[in-house]
Amino acid sequence: MIIEQLPTFLASSSAVTLSSAPACAFVGLCGRLAAPASLLVSAAPLPTMSKIKSDNDVGDLPLLPYSCMACNCILWTSYGALRHAPSIWMPNGMSFLLALYYMHSFILVVDNANKSSTSIDGDRSFGLQIGAVGGIIGAAGLAFHYDCSEAVGSAAVLLCMALFASPLSTLKTVVESKSAESIPLPFTIASLLACFFWSVTGFVELHDMNVILPNFIGFLFGLAQLGLKLYFHDEVETDDLLSSSKMDLDVPHLTNDLCVTTKG
Template identity: 30%
Template sequence: MMSPDTIRNIVGIIGNVLTFGLFLSPVPTFWKIFKRKDVEDFSPIPYLATLLNCALWVFYGSPSVHPNSLLIITINGFGLVVEALYIFMFFFYGKGRLRKKILLILAAEIAFMAVAALIVLKVGHTVETRSKIVGSLCVVFGTFMYASPLSIMKLVITTKSVKYMPFYLSLAGCLNGIDWTIYGFIHFDLFVVLPNGIGALLGLAQLILYGCYYKSTPKDDDEPKGEMELPTTQPAGR
């Protein structure tokens, strides 16, 4: 019989594979944006939220905050680079007002990370204290990240169309949230369980909406089948 640690490691590996796939899953959306030279009705907010979330988890996994967390740093560092590329695409193909909005949000995120890092390193005199502070921030902003598709869910209900909320992304997001929730429960870690549990519930809600409005969605042969309006989850653990 496998030990809890072995099961947790297996669940964590599966979660990392899912997370890696989720970070790359918006590629069809941005291929469409590239071909049409237009961001259409796609929103940059989920990507901006995920960017901040990845930055926080990279900070959480740093040796000065949570030592021996290389896996957290590598997967979220990869996500940080990928999300930055997606945001650049929004900036490049977006209109003036959208560009200004992106720049303002990015400036706020950079300022927030700088202030947070300064306060944590000055106030937190032990690794445990720093882990708790940064972990709490990850929970808060991870919840905001998961909440970012709510506007898309509202759009689905209003238009009775799932064009901007594809099935496979919603399914993957739901499974990813479930996987990391299980991971967090094996050796209970609230920082993992809470945001990923919320993500799993929101992913399930999107699947339900997809089932309700799939038939009423206008068919578009040029539509990629993997568009991303669901932010990715993050691996975390101790």
């Protein structure tokens, strides 16, 4: 795997020498599980999409989480390809295709219903989201032409950081309401594991701060969510957790804050 040399202070801070076989085996296991864990998280909205198509109605579901997912995945796919890191671009490329499927299914149902969905803040908001995805895809194409991997990596990190505003909002709501019903346990565990695997892989194997930073912060948020879920331990059915539209992509309150996603 070919990875561009990072600045000395970053490389020295992330380089780790493994002196034992168990440690090497553990890191290797994390590297092998990182991609499947990411795909598991990306596949979380599939039950929701199935329900949308069977009901032929999007109800109160927002398009925004899926457009954010598409933007995020295309940036990481481009970054991984520019860094010649298949462990990054392959799972994100597949997740990008899933995001396009989610968007297509959502839009198709809205068109078939021939009515405006209450989950879309007008045609302008809907068009802005589609345009944002198209614009980022175009920008990713230019990045390949000019080989500017660092710019793409920075944009991907910024997008992840902006999306963290949503879990932070969720944590505040849970503490204030003393109810963790809005936190789906299966999805939280899957996200927690994915962030952990990528943090270890980025720190020990890839030595890439663009991979380490967002995943480590995501891991901390995941721990906080899991802790609150266990502390309040609401009785919530597993099916409801898996199909919860509010927690798809871990962006429950992003619907009413379009400006959060315009950062990349």
